[in-house]
Amino acid sequence: MSHYAFEAHDHETCVESGVATAEEICTERGLQLTRTRKRVLEILLSEHKAMGAYDILDVLRAEGLGSQPPVAYRALEFLINQGFAHRIERLNAFVACSHLEASHAPVFLICRLCNSVSEVQSDSRKSEISRLAKRAGFAVELMVREAEGICPKCARVA
Amino acid sequence: MSHYAFEAHDHETCVESGVATAEEICTERGLQLTRTRKRVLEILLSEHKAMGAYDILDVLRAEGLGSQPPVAYRALEFLINQGFAHRIERLNAFVACSHLEASHAPVFLICRLCNSVSEVQSDSRKSEISRLAKRAGFAVELMVREAEGICPKCARVA
């Protein structure tokens, strides 16, 4: 398993292949990865950190791609619906998906020092939440699993 | 395991014993369960649902206990720090703790139809998040585990 957010890696590849894969998937699904949507995805991919909608909007604004909140939120909604991005509930912020190839049961590890967010894939059926929900007769539709703490990089420095 | 939110139960007891236990704990810890804090706890205990800070504030306002947002947020902060209440990240809202006696590794089951929130206790060490974090060398300080879906009560009706 890889933890891009916490490890040195060729980051150019993350952005390029992220966008390329998203483009392929959109073509397959007959959807449009419009200029704004693509740019928002790139912005999110540019760092393994969560960004607020208004931070993203600032970039869009500077580039003349839109200046009002709905512009950012609509693009984010699209990216999230297609699984290209995730919302981090704990931060009210957004990250690019770093496991586009895989199916979805992400766990997010959020470093409170460097703000990096690592997405780890997991089998949702194995999760404690699923087990407890099943026992309670609760039908899970959506799962939020986030941990806040210190990433290995920051732990070494501290 | 009990799922008060999803089952018939003597709800008076929830409120009374919740407040009583909180009072005991505050005494032990040398803290003040002031009028406002106590009232906010009662409000939260009055239903097994998450309430927004402004909903709580409305009640306080109607009772002359405070009219500005900080009043509600301060009380909530206290209750959360003491473990008497929890924040539901997914909803930006708050619930009373329903397992005051137990230690903390709650999972929340949120019904999107009736808005009830059930708190289930779990051993945090067993959790998938802990396992994945450990593997990544990530030191977890705080965990968010929430599931949204349909509760058994609503499933029967639908």
Add this chain to the structure above:
DNA sequence: GCTTGATACGATATATCATAACGCTTATGC
């Protein structure tokens, strides 16, 4: 060509959630 419907976008306004900062009051330890 024209209409229709679907999708996306632009813009305004507003709703919702949260905190900083300041000064006053009350509780508590000595």
Add this chain to the structure above:
DNA sequence: GCATAAGCGTTATGATATATCGTATCAAGC
């Protein structure tokens, strides 16, 4: 009692998110 800390009231503002209405674009069907 007095000093200190804890709590509270209030104002102002910051941060996040959505409802709504109108317009542009494009493809499908006539």
